Amino acid sequence: MDIDAVRTFVAAADAGQFQEAAAELAVTQQAVSKRIAALERELGVRLFTRTPRGAELTIDGQAFLPHARELLRVAERAVASVRPGSRPLRVDVLASRGAAAGLMRGFHRAHPEIDLDVVMLLGIETAVASLRSGTIDATFRAVPAPGIPLPDDLESVRVLDEPLQLLTGPAHALANARSVTVAQLAGHRIWMPGIVPGTEWAAYYDDLVAEFGLTIEATGPNFGSDALLDTVADTPALATFMGEHTRLVWPVDHGLRRIPVTDPVPVYPHSLVWHRDNPHPALATLRAHLAATAPAPGAPGTWTPPWSAPRRTSP
Numbered sequence: 675m676d677i678d679a680v681r682t683f684v685a686a687a688d689a690g691q692f693q694e695a696a697a698e699l700a701v702t703q704q705a706v707s708k709r710i711a712a713l714e715r716e717l718g719v720r721l722f723t724r725t726p727r728g729a730e731l732t733i734d735g736q737a738f739l740p741h742a743r744e745l746l747r748v749a750e751r752a753v754a755s756v757r758p759g760s761r762p763l764r765v766d767v768l769a770s771r772g773a774a775a776g777l778m779r780g781f782h783r784a785h786p787e788i789d790l791d792v793v794m795l796l797g798i799e800t801a802v803a804s805l806r807s808g809t810i811d812a813t814f815r816a817v818p819a820p821g822i823p824l825p826d827d828l829e830s831v832r833v834l835d836e837p838l839q840l841l842t843g844p845a846h847a848l849a850n851a852r853s854v855t856v857a858q859l860a861g862h863r864i865w866m867p868g869i870v871p872g873t874e875w876a877a878y879y880d881d882l883v884a885e886f887g888l889t890i891e892a893t894g895p896n897f898g899s900d901a902l903l904d905t906v907a908d909t910p911a912l913a914t915f916m917g918e919h920t921r922l923v924w925p926v927d928h929g930l931r932r933i934p935v936t937d938p939v940p941v942y943p944h945s946l947v948w949h950r951d952n953p954h955p956a957l958a959t960l961r962a963h964l965a966a967t968a969p970a971p972g973a974p975g976t977w978t979p980p981w982s983a984p985r986r987t988s989p
Contacts, residue, residue, distance in 0.1 A: 675716065677749050680742050682709040683721060687739055691728035762789035763956040766801050766813035769794060771899065773836045773919035773944055774814030781963050788956045798822055798874045805949050811957050812948040819874035820981050829950050832971040833964040835941035835978065836917045837934065840864075841903075844929035845910035855937040856886045856977075863889055865905070865912045867896040875942075879915075881979035882940055890915075903928060917942055938975050943982040 686695040686706060696703040714721050721735035731739065767774040778792055793810060795801050801813040805828060814833075818824050840859065842849045848862070869876050869892040876892075883890050896902075899922060906914055907928035916922065916932065924930055946964060948957055972978070 675745070676709070676712065677745070679709040679713040679716075680745050682706055683713055683735075684739070684742050684746060686710060686722065686729060687731055687735065687742075689728075690730070693728075761954075762791040763812075763954055763960065764791040764793060764810045765960070766793050766795045766804065766810050768796075768814060771921045773834055773917050773942075776919050776921065777814070777834065777944075777964065777968075780967065781960055784963055784967075785956075785959060788959065797870065797872065799872075801947070802828065805947065808949075808952075811952055811954050812946055812960065814944050815947055816874040816878055816943050816982055817945050817947060818981060820877050822874070824947065827950055828947055830945045830947040831961070831965075832943055832945045832982075833968045834919075834944040835969075835971045835973065835976060836919050836944060837976075838915045838940045838942065839918055840913050840933040840935055841906060841916045842913040842931050842933065843907040843910060844931070846913055846931075847910070848913065848933060849931050851933055853934040853936050856888075856935060856940065857937070859935070860887050861889070863891060863912055865891050865893075865902075865914050867892055867894050867902065877981070878942060878979055881981075882977075885977070885979075900924075903930060906930065936975075938977040941971075941973075941976045941978055943971060943978045 682695060682699060682701075682705075685698050686692055689695045689698065692706045692710070693703050696706045699706070710721060717734075717738065719734040719738075720732050721738060722729040723732055765778055767778055769775065775792070778790065782788075782790055795804060795810070795813070798815050798817065798819050799822060801810070801815055802822075802825065804810045805813060806825065815830075817830050824830060840848065840854055848854050848858070851858075866879065869879055869890070879890055882888060902914060903922065903924045906912055907924070907930055918934075946961065948961075
């Protein structure tokens with residue numbers, strides 16, 4: 675049903691004259707007559723009777739009027755639900771304990787007035803498809819992943835280089851080190867069952883292994899971070915990598931150590947990615963916040979894979 679025709683009908687019913695309805699709607703009287711006639715044809719009834727005083731509702735017109743008003747209220751609510759800024763900003767952070775989630779917590783503390791909807795999607799291809807379909811407003815990813823270039827309608831900016839740390843149990847050979855160099859990790863088994871083939875983080879660790887001759891094992895089912903921590907704590911032969919900003923809690927008797935990795939410092943490059951035509955006003959606020967609070971990426975003495983050089987835009 676034509677909402678403009680319904681709106682015209684309600685205006686004419688309230689005014690009692692087509693001429694006054696036309697003035698209220700800023701259209702011609704002929705346009706009002708055409709809209710009413712089209713609505714009457716669609717409904718199969720007469721809605722108005724012309725009188726010397728103007729236009730009076732027929733019995734059918736009187737019956738239709740309250741429903742017409744409700745149709746207009748529903749249409750207004752539908753428009754308001756997608757009006758820029760009227761819905762929460764929806765951002766993909768990949769994992770609830772990761773660095774991206776921490777960045778969004780900082781944003782929420784700085785801007786508590788902005789409604790947020792935080793989601794977690796697996797893999798950059800899923801995130802890119804969601805950005806292009808409008809399912810999400812932004813995502814944090816390492817881009818552009820090898821073989822997965824960003825479409826031209828997406829923009830990105832690097833917002834955080836997160837240093838990797840070695841996580842070991844108390845009986846591991848490197849457990850008492852204050853820091854370890856990348857070269858010292860050669861020959862040690864680093865267990866990371868959360869690596870999913872084809873993802874951007876899989877590409878990152880593939881390049882890390884190739885560059886420094888490390889041994890990273892992704893074997894076995896991924897039962898989550900708690901099971902990973904239990905295994906590392908109990909197995910002297912295994913260690914794992916964790917981002918410096920990853921939030922983890924473990925029992926005191928685990929005795930786990932987080933050890934900085936140096937010479938160079940491997941850093942995971944987090945970028946914010948969004949659709950260039952996204953009109954949500956909170957998206958610009960998020961970009962400005964990250965630009966003001968995040969340190970510049972690519973610090974001396976750090977390592978990132980050569981593909982992690984996203985397009986950079988001004989906030």
